[in-house]
Amino acid sequence: MKDAGVTSYRDLKNMIEKNREVIYSNDMEEQQETATTALHSSVDNITIHNPIVNLSITEDESKPSTSKQQIVHENIFDQLKGNNKHIFVLSTAGKPIYTRFGNENQMASLFGLMIALVSVTQDSNDTLQSICCGHTRIVFLNKDPIILVGVSQSAEPYDRIKKQLTYVYNNIISILTLTQLKKIFHNRNNFDLRRLMSGSERLIDKLISFTENDPGFYLDSISCLQMPSSNRDKITQTILTECSKIKNLVFGLLIAQKHIISIIRMKKYSLEVSDIHLILNLINSTESFKTAESWTPICLPAFDSSGFMHAHISYLAEDCQACLVLLTIDRDLFFLLSDAKRKITEKMRRNDCLQAINEAIVRQPLNLARANIVGLRHLLYKNKNRSQHWSPPFTSPYNTDTLQQNLMSVYCSLISQMNFPGRTLKVIYQQLTAETMLAWATDDVELYMCFEPLVSKECATNAITKLTQWMKKEEDSLFIFNIPMF
Amino acid sequence: MATRKKVLLKVIILGDSSVGKTSLMNQYINKKFTNQYKATIGADFLTKEVMVDDRIVTLQIWDTAGQERFQSLGVAFYRGADCCVLVFDVASPGSFKSLDGWRDEFLIQASPSNPDHFPFVVLGNKADLENRTVSTKRAQQWCQNKNGLPYFETSAKEATNVDQAFITIARNALAQDTDVELYNDFPEQIKLSGSTENRSSGSDNCAC
Ligand SMILES: Nc1nc2c(ncn2[C@@H]2O[C@H](COP(=O)(O)OP(=O)(O)OP(=O)(O)O)[C@@H](O)[C@H]2O)c(=O)[nH]1
Numbered sequence: 001m002k003d004a005g006v007t008s009y010r011d012l013k014n015m016i017e018k019n020r021e022v023i024y025s026n027d028m029e030e031q032q033e034t035a036t037t038a039l040h041s042s043v044d045n046i047t048i049h050n051p052i053v054n055l056s057i058t059e060d061e062s063k064p065s066t067s068k069q070q071i072v073h074e075n076i077f078d079q080l081k082g083n084n085k086h087i088f089v090l091s092t093a094g095k096p097i098y099t100r101f102g103n104e105n106q107m108a109s110l111f112g113l114m115i116a117l118v119s120v121t122q123d124s125n126d127t128l129q130s131i132c133c134g135h136t137r138i139v140f141l142n143k144d145p146i147i148l149v150g151v152s153q154s155a156e157p158y159d160r161i162k163k164q165l166t167y168v169y170n171n172i173i174s175i176l177t178l179t180q181l182k183k184i185f186h187n188r189n190n191f192d193l194r195r196l197m198s199g200s201e202r203l204i205d206k207l208i209s210f211t212e213n214d215p216g217f218y219l220d221s222i223s224c225l226q227m228p229s230s231n232r233d234k235i236t237q238t239i240l241t242e243c244s245k246i247k248n249l250v251f252g253l254l255i256a257q258k259h260i261i262s263i264i265r266m267k268k269y270s271l272e273v274s275d276i277h278l279i280l281n282l283i284n285s286t287e288s289f290k291t292a293e294s295w296t297p298i299c300l301p302a303f304d305s306s307g308f309m310h311a312h313i314s315y316l317a318e319d320c321q322a323c324l325v326l327l328t329i330d331r332d333l334f335f336l337l338s339d340a341k342r343k344i345t346e347k348m349r350r351n352d353c354l355q356a357i358n359e360a361i362v363r364q365p366l367n368l369a370r371a372n373i374v375g376l377r378h379l380l381y382k383n384k385n386r387s388q389h390w391s392p393p394f395t396s397p398y399n400t401d402t403l404q405q406n407l408m409s410v411y412c413s414l415i416s417q418m419n420f421p422g423r424t425l426k427v428i429y430q431q432l433t434a435e436t437m438l439a440w441a442t443d444d445v446e447l448y449m450c451f452e453p454l455v456s457k458e459c460a461t462n463a464i465t466k467l468t469q470w471m472k473k474e475e476d477s478l479f480i481f482n483i484p485m486f
Numbered sequence: 487m488a489t490r491k492k493v494l495l496k497v498i499i500l501g502d503s504s505v506g507k508t509s510l511m512n513q514y515i516n517k518k519f520t521n522q523y524k525a526t527i528g529a530d531f532l533t534k535e536v537m538v539d540d541r542i543v544t545l546q547i548w549d550t551a552g553q554e555r556f557q558s559l560g561v562a563f564y565r566g567a568d569c570c571v572l573v574f575d576v577a578s579p580g581s582f583k584s585l586d587g588w589r590d591e592f593l594i595q596a597s598p599s600n601p602d603h604f605p606f607v608v609l610g611n612k613a614d615l616e617n618r619t620v621s622t623k624r625a626q627q628w629c630q631n632k633n634g635l636p637y638f639e640t641s642a643k644e645a646t647n648v649d650q651a652f653i654t655i656a657r658n659a660l661a662q663d664t665d666v667e668l669y670n671d672f673p674e675q676i677k678l679s680g681s682t683e684n685r686s687s688g689s690d691n692c693a694c
């Protein structure tokens with residue numbers, strides 16, 4: 001090939017295309033064969049330079065090398081092996097964006113390997129979804145221009161890992177908006193997204209822990225702060241009165257730690273649970289909200305992934321640690337919302353709402369013992385119409401984190417069995433070594449109960465009636481039934 | 487953007503089979519050389535931290551296979567590269583002639599935003615050999631015609647010019663990585679049109 005004095009890039013492209021034809025027609029017979037073998041062989045032919053994996057080119061395999069580069073790799077793999085659950089995010093160019101553990105810079109080659117796996121399958125018009133290897137499962141979520149990879153060593157189901165990856169993806173969208181993310185990589189596909197993400201890694205860390213521990217993640221629901229419904233109504237009404245006249249205000253939420261106190265919304269617009277989870281995670285991971293009122297852009301992916309909402313975030317008062325979040329589409333609304341918030345707090349102080357909130361925060365959560373059901377240790381109760389759940393505090397024997405997590409995974413697998421797509425199960429009774437489980441669903445309720453190990457089927461099913469009756473009495477204070485519109 | 491701390495650059499190494507791509511890597515990273523030839527299968531990934539001026543830069547190096555049958559590995563190999571290293575063997579005129587093809591293939595697959603100024607670095611390897619057939623002048627001429635690409639004659643065997651070449655690779659890749667401000671602008675305001683209430687009717691009624 002001679003330098004043909006190419007002037008523009010398009011000329012160049014044309015030239016190549018022509019040359020290519022020539023090359024291909026010259027060795028047509030060979031071409032066909034190599035195309036197929038290359039595709040089949042390439043997946044296991046991508047290697048990563050690493051003495052432990054030992055797939056790489058090393059001139060002398062009998063003598064372990066001690067060069068610095070290789071030691072770094074050893075540490076990384078040891079580090080990775082020590083943790084059960086990994087989440088990686090990378091660009092489709094193979095550049096690292098996030099890793100849950102370790103230093104993503106040192107894992108640059110691992111990221112290269114991941115993108116190669118995705119790319120090779122893509123080239124054969126297929127999509128790589130997951131790889132299983134013993135108890136280890138690797139799940140890929142391709143959201144061009146970024147790719148998320150989850151690795152779990154505890155036989156977690158595919159759907160759950162995929163949902164966790166979707167949450168992490170949503171968190172990234174909430175920081176950037178989908179429009180921006182696409183635009184950035186459209187303009188420069190070598191972009192190092194960590195630049196725009198710096199400071200937000202912690203949010204993702206926390207969100208991942210949330211997806212591992214919170215029943216709301218499994219149940220697609222939120223949990224409410226328990227309080228008498230008359231108090232809740234008064235609080236909601238106070239917020240509503242101040243806010244209903246503000247143009248372009250879309251949602252308002254009052255939050256106490258992991259629980260929602262009240263919600264108001266603009267007519268015709270509803271807030272999806274996955275978006276609320278992102279808001280909760282933001283509030284609970286950001287200490288600075290406690291000391292100053294904040295004005296922050298946040299994209300709610302389920303609501304509208306194309307643009308930012310603007311959130312006025314502030315705790316009600318020094319002596320009342322509930323966080324008010326006012327969401328608007330108008331980025332110039334800070335002072336108006338700031339003013340509204342001040343008035344809300346003043347009014348709440350006058351009409352004893354602050355006190356009601358404080359009492360609710362410090363009150364002992366409703367104890368299951370009050371239901372007086374023999375052998376019942378714990379439960380998850382979901383009000384399906386409201387997308388809200390309630391769960392009592394863990395009691396003996398679930399005294400340690402590990403035991404609580406084990407119970408959560410038992411719940412989790414029951415939940416996926418009950419909600420398996422294309423199948424409607426009403427009841428599951430399951431006798432395990434450490435406990436007996438009963439899952440039960442109607443159109444309105446999903447109930448997961450955990451009993452002592454030897455509880456019989458009759459005994460467990462009888463408990464359903466007793467419990468639902470008891471819940472009828474209590475649910476007024478456990479759930480939010482009034483979400484007013486304006 | 488003031489966050490200039492972490493920089494990661496993707497460097498892709500292209501060239502005919504057995505010109506010494508893997509040997510150059512091995513010399514650069516492990517300070518080792520072997521006469522034995524083991525063809526790279528698919529691609530190898532390596533990481534190396536270097537200081538460029540006063541910045542720490544992580545090079546994510548993609549050492550690809552020169553053999554024709556691995557060329558189907560996909561566009562991901564080329565996409566988003568910050569620098570492309572073209573290697574030929576000074577004792578193999580064929581490998582020198584192939585440079586055009588490698589360069590063009592890269593530009594098509596990677597479609598960089600500024601193809602005319604994309605940082606390539608050209609390495610004429612095996613400079614230690616007596617029987618070289620591609621003259622320095624000829625190679626320099628070729629680089630000159632391509633907008634003046636940097637050219638190094640290297641020997642992975644004798645470790646000549648290897649570190650120098652990679653420093654240039656890192657520096658040129660970094661220069662490409664300019665801080666563009668355009669990501670600060672906010673997307674347009676959300677328009678409240680229609681309703682979201684019934685949108686999620688398919689997914690299990692999980693809205694409040
Ligand atoms: N004399 C000499 N030999 C070299 C030099 N660099 C590489 N070689 C030899 O050339 C052969 C091929 O080197 P590799 O580095 O494996 O070639 P490659 O470009 O990676 O080849 P593929 O992986 O097939 O694409 C080996 O036998 C090396 O020992 C050099 O600088 N001088």
Ligand SMILES: [Mg+2]
Nearest residue numbers: 507508525526
């Ligand atoms: Mg090689």
